[in-house]
Amino acid sequence: MPMKAVTPAGAPVLCLASASPRRQALLASIGVPVSVLPSDIDETPLEGESPHSYVERLAVAKAQAAMGKTALPVLGSDTAVVIDDTILGKPNDQQHAADMLHRLSGRTHQVLTAVAVSGLRGILSCCVTTNVTMRELSAEEIACYWLTGEPADKAGGYAIQGLAAIFIEHIQGSHSAVVGLPLFETTHLLRQQGVPVWAGSYPL
Template identity: 70%
Template sequence: MRESSTTAVLCLASASPRRRELLSSIGVEVEVRPVDIDETPSVGEAADAYVARLARQKAAAGVGPSSLPVLGSDTAVVCDGVILGKPRDQQHAAAMLRGLSGRAHQVLTAVAVSGPAGMLEACATTRVVMRDIAEHEIAAYWATGEPADKAGGYAIQGLAAIFIERIEGSHSAVVGLPLFETAALLARQGVPLWNGADR
C-alpha cells in the first residue's frame, strides 16, 4: 500500500491513520509508505529502548526514491514494567484491561526522523490513570471492535476515553505521535510546519 500526495513533504513509515491525522493537524502532508519489521522485543530490552529501536528501524526501512525525510514511530503501553502489545484475542484484551483498571500505567511513544540532519529521535512518556472498569464494560468494549488492534487493548481517542480518569504528559503521544517532540525534529530536518518552523 502506498498513498501519495503532490503536496507531501514527509514520508510516513506507517499505515496508521491516527499518525497521519496528527501530522496533518500540524500542517504536514505525508506520503504513506508502510514498512514491515519484526516488532518482537529483545530479551531484557527496556520499554524505552524497545520503542526507540522500532522507531529508528521503521524510519530507516521507509527510505525510498522520493528523497523525502522519513518518520517512524512506535508506541508501547507499559504496566508494572511489562510491555502490553496488541491483544491476541478477546480473553487477552480482557486480561489487559483488568490489569489497567483502577490504576496508573505508562505509554511510551518514540519518534525517529531520517533526513538531511541524519537520524533524529525523541521519546515521550505519559502517565495514564484509568478508573475502575466493570466486567460488563470490558465485554461491551471488545464487542465494538475498537481494541482489537490497539496496544494495551484500548484507544484513548476512541470509546475508551470514558475509562480515562486523567493523564500526565502528552495526549497526542498516547494517540500515536508526540506532536511537541515531533515538530521539533521535523523543523531540524527542514520539514515545513504550519507556522514555518523550519525557517
C-alpha cells in the same frame, strides 16, 4: 529578510513509515502533508531490552526501512503501553484484551511513544512517556467494549481517542503521544531536519 518558499498545498513534505490513520491525522493537524510507506519490520523485543529502548529502536528501524524508497525525509514511530515494566501489545483475542484491561483497571500505566525522523542531520529520535490513570472497570464494561470492535488492533486493548476516553481518569504528559505521536516533540525533530510545519501556508 527573504521569506521561506511556500510548499504547494497538499504536496507531501514527509514520508510516514506507518499505515496508522491516527498518525496521518495528527501530522495533518499541524499542516504536514505526507506520503505513506509502511515499514514491515520484526517487532519482537530483544532479551533484556527496556520498554524505552524497545520503542525507540523500532521507531528508528521503521524510518531506516523506508529511507531507501523515497527522496523525502522519513518519520518512523512506535507506541507501547507499559505496566509493571511489561509491554502490553495488541490483543490476540477477546480474553487477551479482557486480561489487559483488568490489569490496567484502577491503576496508572505508562504509554511510551518514540519518534525518529531522517533528514539533513541523519536520523534524530526521542521517546516520550505519558502517565495514564484508568478508572476501575467492571467485567461487563470490558466485555461490552470488546463488542464495539475498537480494542482489537490497539496496544493495551484500548483507544484513548475513541470510546475508551470515558475510562481515562487522568493523564500526565502528552495526550497526542498516547494517540500515536507527540506533536510538540515531533515538531522539534521536523524543524531540525528541515521539514516545514504548516507546509501549505507559512512554513515554520
